[in-house]
Amino acid sequence: MKKFIFTVMLVLVCVTSSAQQSLFNKYAETKGISSVYISKAMLGMMDKVKAGKNDIGKIAGKLEHVQIMSCERPSMIAVVKRDALDALKKEGFEQMMQANDDGENVGIYHKAHHNNRNEFTLLCVEGSNELQVINILGNVTMKEIKDLMAR
Amino acid sequence: MDANEIRQLLVRYYDGQTSEKEDAMLRDYMCGDDLPHDLQEEADVFKAMCSCGSVPEGLEHRISRQIDSWNMVENGSFRKARVSGIRWIAGVAACMLILFSAGMMLHDDGDRQHAQWHDTYDNTEDAYAQTQKALLKMSASINKGLQKMEEVTDNKK
Numbered sequence: 001m002k003k004f005i006f007t008v009m010l011v012l013v014c015v016t017s018s019a020q021q022s023l024f025n026k027y028a029e030t031k032g033i034s035s036v037y038i039s040k041a042m043l044g045m046m047d048k049v050k051a052g053k054n055d056i057g058k059i060a061g062k063l064e065h066v067q068i069m070s071c072e073r074p075s076m077i078a079v080v081k082r083d084a085l086d087a088l089k090k091e092g093f094e095q096m097m098q099a100n101d102d103g104e105n106v107g108i109y110h111k112a113h114h115n116n117r118n119e120f121t122l123l124c125v126e127g128s129n130e131l132q133v134i135n136i137l138g139n140v141t142m143k144e145i146k147d148l149m150a151r
Numbered sequence: 152m153d154a155n156e157i158r159q160l161l162v163r164y165y166d167g168q169t170s171e172k173e174d175a176m177l178r179d180y181m182c183g184d185d186l187p188h189d190l191q192e193e194a195d196v197f198k199a200m201c202s203c204g205s206v207p208e209g210l211e212h213r214i215s216r217q218i219d220s221w222n223m224v225e226n227g228s229f230r231k232a233r234v235s236g237i238r239w240i241a242g243v244a245a246c247m248l249i250l251f252s253a254g255m256m257l258h259d260d261g262d263r264q265h266a267q268w269h270d271t272y273d274n275t276e277d278a279y280a281q282t283q284k285a286l287l288k289m290s291a292s293i294n295k296g297l298q299k300m301e302e303v304t305d306n307k308k
Binding site: 009038039043045046048049059065066068097098099101106108120122134142145147148149 | 245271283286287292294
């Protein structure tokens with residue numbers, strides 16, 4: 001019995017893939033769900049893009065990735081939302097903000113990484129029609145993101 | 152036999168050149184009384200050999216059985232020691248594997264996780280547009296939340 005328990009523990013510890021990446025991976029090929037991934041390399045080239053209002057080139061250069069998942073299938077919204085919340089909990093995200101406004105339910109979650117890196121996830125559910133998950137990781141603070149709109 | 156003959160016989164005895172008959176003669180003489188003074192020491196040795204007596208019955212069998220049981224115990228403990236050694240090594244290897252895995256999990260390996268993902272867009276403009284949309288949405292949500300907080304705080308005053 002001891003050997004069995006020890007073996008099971010060993011297997012569980014050896015699983016290193018994160019729960020949130022499993023969320024994006026899980027729904028990567030699902031009909032009605034679109035995923036976008038922008039890498040550090042692509043983000044690093046954005047400061048050269050000619051932008052008008054709300055230039056995000058500088059802040060984009062500090063990011064390591066941007067991931068966006070949008071679900072437009074009403075029948076899947078509840079399931080995806082549940083999976084997203086489970087993944088956020090497992091990954092150790094802390095809820096920073098929760099707001100309900102005009103049928104739009106928005107939650108912002110934060111996880112600190114080493115070297116002053118922060119990971120933010122936005123989970124937005126618009127009524128029963130659309131769900132969006134936005135995940136960013138980089139050397140940015142919440143103030144810098146907030147100030148994008150304040151300019 | 153006189154003492155001189157006995158002395159010569161003794162020399163040949165110690166050289167292993169005596170016959171069985173001569174050995175018996177030597178034993179009988181040495182176990183007797185009235186021996187010369189210089190042969191007393193030799194006589195004590197022969198007398199000790201004479202008083203050994205006969206081998207107890209079944210002694211060989213008992214000794215053989217005892218040796219076999221010692222052999223089994225020795226083999227058993229050798230097997231246990233070898234198995235314990237292998238288990239100890241396996242335990243150390245398992246602990247190291249757990250520590251290594253735990254270290255890998257604790258260490259932020261975001262880059263390794265995202266290595267499997269490829270850019271959705273191959274041009275910077277489209278990627279920029281999507282990133283801008285995402286960041287502005289996040290910013291708007293944060294600002295809206297903070298505004299609501301301020302409104303609640305102001306109302307309480």
